[in-house]
Amino acid sequence: MNLNLPNFYSIEKTDSHSQARAGILNTAHGRVLTPTFMAVGTQGAVKAVGPDDLKAVGSQIILSNTYHLYLRPGPEIIRLFGGLHRFMGWSGPILTDSGGYQVFSLSAIRKLTPEGVTFKSPYDGSQAFISPEKAVEIQNALGVDIMMCLDECTPYPATLAETEKSLNLTLDWARRCRETWDPGSGQALFGIVQGGFYPELRARAAEEIASLDFPGHALGGLALGEPAQERLLAVETARGKLPAEKPLYLMGLGTPEDLIQGVLRGADLFDCVIPTRNARNGQLITRRGRLNILNSRYKTDQNPPDPDCGCLACRSFSRSYLRHLHQNRDPLYLRLASVHNLYYYLELLAGLRQAILSGKTENYVRTFYAQNKTEID
Amino acid sequence: MNLNLPNFYSIEKTDSHSQARAGILNTAHGRVLTPTFMAVGTQGAVKAVGPDDLKAVGSQIILSNTYHLYLRPGPEIIRLFGGLHRFMGWSGPILTDSGGYQVFSLSAIRKLTPEGVTFKSPYDGSQAFISPEKAVEIQNALGVDIMMCLDECTPYPATLAETEKSLNLTLDWARRCRETWDPGSGQALFGIVQGGFYPELRARAAEEIASLDFPGHALGGLALGEPAQERLLAVETARGKLPAEKPLYLMGLGTPEDLIQGVLRGADLFDCVIPTRNARNGQLITRRGRLNILNSRYKTDQNPPDPDCGCLACRSFSRSYLRHLHQNRDPLYLRLASVHNLYYYLELLAGLRQAILSGKTENYVRTFYAQNKTEID
Numbered sequence: 001m002n003l004n005l006p007n008f009y010s011i012e013k014t015d016s017h018s019q020a021r022a023g024i025l026n027t028a029h030g031r032v033l034t035p036t037f038m039a040v041g042t043q044g045a046v047k048a049v050g051p052d053d054l055k056a057v058g059s060q061i062i063l064s065n066t067y068h069l070y071l072r073p074g075p076e077i078i079r080l081f082g083g084l085h086r087f088m089g090w091s092g093p094i095l096t097d098s099g100g101y102q103v104f105s106l107s108a109i110r111k112l113t114p115e116g117v118t119f120k121s122p123y124d125g126s127q128a129f130i131s132p133e134k135a136v137e138i139q140n141a142l143g144v145d146i147m148m149c150l151d152e153c154t155p156y157p158a159t160l161a162e163t164e165k166s167l168n169l170t171l172d173w174a175r176r177c178r179e180t181w182d183p184g185s186g187q188a189l190f191g192i193v194q195g196g197f198y199p200e201l202r203a204r205a206a207e208e209i210a211s212l213d214f215p216g217h218a219l220g221g222l223a224l225g226e227p228a229q230e231r232l233l234a235v236e237t238a239r240g241k242l243p244a245e246k247p248l249y250l251m252g253l254g255t256p257e258d259l260i261q262g263v264l265r266g267a268d269l270f271d272c273v274i275p276t277r278n279a280r281n282g283q284l285i286t287r288r289g290r291l292n293i294l295n296s297r298y299k300t301d302q303n304p305p306d307p308d309c310g311c312l313a314c315r316s317f318s319r320s321y322l323r324h325l326h327q328n329r330d331p332l333y334l335r336l337a338s339v340h341n342l343y344y345y346l347e348l349l350a351g352l353r354q355a356i357l358s359g360k361t362e363n364y365v366r367t368f369y370a371q372n373k374t375e376i377d
Numbered sequence: 378m379n380l381n382l383p384n385f386y387s388i389e390k391t392d393s394h395s396q397a398r399a400g401i402l403n404t405a406h407g408r409v410l411t412p413t414f415m416a417v418g419t420q421g422a423v424k425a426v427g428p429d430d431l432k433a434v435g436s437q438i439i440l441s442n443t444y445h446l447y448l449r450p451g452p453e454i455i456r457l458f459g460g461l462h463r464f465m466g467w468s469g470p471i472l473t474d475s476g477g478y479q480v481f482s483l484s485a486i487r488k489l490t491p492e493g494v495t496f497k498s499p500y501d502g503s504q505a506f507i508s509p510e511k512a513v514e515i516q517n518a519l520g521v522d523i524m525m526c527l528d529e530c531t532p533y534p535a536t537l538a539e540t541e542k543s544l545n546l547t548l549d550w551a552r553r554c555r556e557t558w559d560p561g562s563g564q565a566l567f568g569i570v571q572g573g574f575y576p577e578l579r580a581r582a583a584e585e586i587a588s589l590d591f592p593g594h595a596l597g598g599l600a601l602g603e604p605a606q607e608r609l610l611a612v613e614t615a616r617g618k619l620p621a622e623k624p625l626y627l628m629g630l631g632t633p634e635d636l637i638q639g640v641l642r643g644a645d646l647f648d649c650v651i652p653t654r655n656a657r658n659g660q661l662i663t664r665r666g667r668l669n670i671l672n673s674r675y676k677t678d679q680n681p682p683d684p685d686c687g688c689l690a691c692r693s694f695s696r697s698y699l700r701h702l703h704q705n706r707d708p709l710y711l712r713l714a715s716v717h718n719l720y721y722y723l724e725l726l727a728g729l730r731q732a733i734l735s736g737k738t739e740n741y742v743r744t745f746y747a748q749n750k751t752e753i754d
Contacts (some may be wrong), residue, residue, distance in 0.1 A: 048708035330426035
């Protein structure tokens with residue numbers, strides 16, 4: 001049970017044949033029905049997609065990024081607005097990643113010490129420093145609903161010794177984040193389970209993170225290029241050591257298949273750039289497979305991107321027109337395509353939630369796989 | 378009186394101190410209350426702005442471009458959709474420019490004969506040909522509500538002889554467009570008055586175009602770099618020779634001041650890339666002057682772009698946030714900024730229309746100039 005935020009998460013129903021569950025997160029900015037997907041608004045905006053569109057596609061909670069917002073516009077500006085919600089015009093719940101992943105993926109020049117990490121801003125080359133304590137303080141200033149601990153994202157592949165050393169740092173930082181966190185702030189703090197793809201390290205990571213009594217947990221270091229089987233094993237290993245009554249967030253996942261498989265293993269929250277980034281590159285996901293709008297076969301195609309979809313793009317526009325917009329590099333394409341893919345992701349999990357509630361999870365998953373086996377492009 | 382489309386345009390009220398009038402255009406896709414501004418959707422889309430946003434900013438009629446649509450996606454594709462309206466998802470009236478201006482401004486390699494103009498597509502280098510007859514036929518295929526005659530846009534500056542030669546071609550082409558036009562199509566055709574900045578040629582152009590009995594008229598060849606006084610003289614000269622009971626469209630104009638001055642001289646329709654292009658470049662127009670969102674003073678500015686504006690951007694976002702989006706090159710910036718400037722333009726003319734109807738034109742214009750004398754940036 002969650003001693004610090006006792007009403008933060010509740011389970012409505014758990015599936016009888018899997019670990020899938022339908023739950024409710026209670027945040028300072030409203031309820032979130034889980035499982036659900038968080039659109040990625042790295043720099044305080046989901047690229048090309050406004051808050052009005054986010055609501056229309058069914059977004060309940062979105063993700064932003066501490067690292068990026070810390071560097072630009074800076075927490076002091078967001079504090080002027082009383083937090084990220086008013087700054088970006090989004091009144092619903094927000095989760096921020098701590099920036100650990102970005103420090104390691106975006107900053108070529110960095111110096112890691114037990115104290116924290118010093119790195120060069122990719123925006124202006126200036127030197128910046130983040131520690132576990134500072135990560136929590138910045139997220140306090142952002143006023144987000146769910147904060148993440150600062151962690152080190154262990155690269156893949158990594159040796160057992162490298163993974164263990166990295167895990168030890170992440171666990172030390174998790175303890176320091178936990179001590180810095182003020183449960184009275186109304187902000188939840190999630191602990192992150194690292195441990196790479198060594199089951200004994202994932203298990204130990206999950207046990208130690210669980211012992212710190214966070215309101216929720218996340219699995220990090222996934223989707224770095226590892227085979228799907230290793231990924232699923234890591235999820236299962238960690239899940240087995242984490243209390244089922246707390247929410248679980250699979251960071252950076254993923255494909256629609258990743259979401260389905262994650263939910264079946266007890267995950268509640270997901271985020272990934274795939275739907276929006278792929279949309280911008282021309283790939284639209286539909287209930288009959290993926291299509292690449294650049295394909296010349298769509299030049300004369302009067303059908304909506306997905307005839308079974310109720311999004312803004314599918315209600316008003318054809319594949320032919322979206323292809324035309326893409327060819328002309330019209331920013332309207334980026335909006336419509338992103339809206340479409342996000343709608344798909346959110347509807348996929350909203351439908352799965354309903355299936356869990358009505359005891360039809362297996363059927364829902366079977367239908368999903370039957371529909372998605374085709375590449376229609 | 379308009380013999381071909383007798384109910385196409387009616388005047389509700391003419392101002393007692395100027396030629397300004399409030400009118401109604403009846404098109405196949407609905408009524409248009411004039412004076413009004415047409416957002417520019419050159420390639421079958423107003424860059425970054427969807428039809429939903431266009432409706433929200435008060436767009437009644439939009440402009441697209443025959444030249445661009447002819448080259449891409451091509452009229453045969455738009456014909457598949459039964460016209461441009463369904464292709465682009467805009468159910469309101471559409472006016473298309475004929476492409477004359479683009480042939481001369483965008484195609485370096487072109488060959489002009491009395492028959493028509495041969496030019497190289499800037500999209501793929503292929504050779505294309507447009508004649509007056511073909512311009513009307515393409516616009517038939519597009520199914521637009523108001524078609525424009527093919528004309529030659531006389532460059533500025535040009536000698537009297539050059540201007541006269543160019544005008545003669547435009548007048549010949551206007552006659553041929555007029556003969557090709559089928560009034561039974563439900564599409565209106567506007568004649569274009571050229572004649573450069575020689576009052577005798579503008580007057581002759583207006584007289585000859587008027588004699589061809591088009592449903593409406595346009596003035597072309599303006600806003601090419603000429604002084605404002607020459608531009609206003611050209612408008613006044615042409616207006617004096619055109620029947621007041623037909624609608625007048627000032628092509629390619631302009632600044633808010635151009636719109637006000639045009640309406641005072643009897644113009645009803647306007648189009649210009651200024652509001653949308655300037656928006657994309659960072660310039661937002663407000664009721665207190667223009668501001669450049671890139672200016673560092675806006676970094677911490679919590680005010681909306683224009684506190685007196687009711688657009689989507691001003692209702693939900695601050696100057697600080699729009700600047701942040703622009704810095705991050707987020708396409709959402711392009712949408713919000715374009716929406717804001719279009720809202721300003723449309724409200725400016727909707728307000729002027731109300732002022733004309735209530736006999737307060739002079740007062741409205743005075744207030745406009747008092748507010749707009751400041752550059753707040």
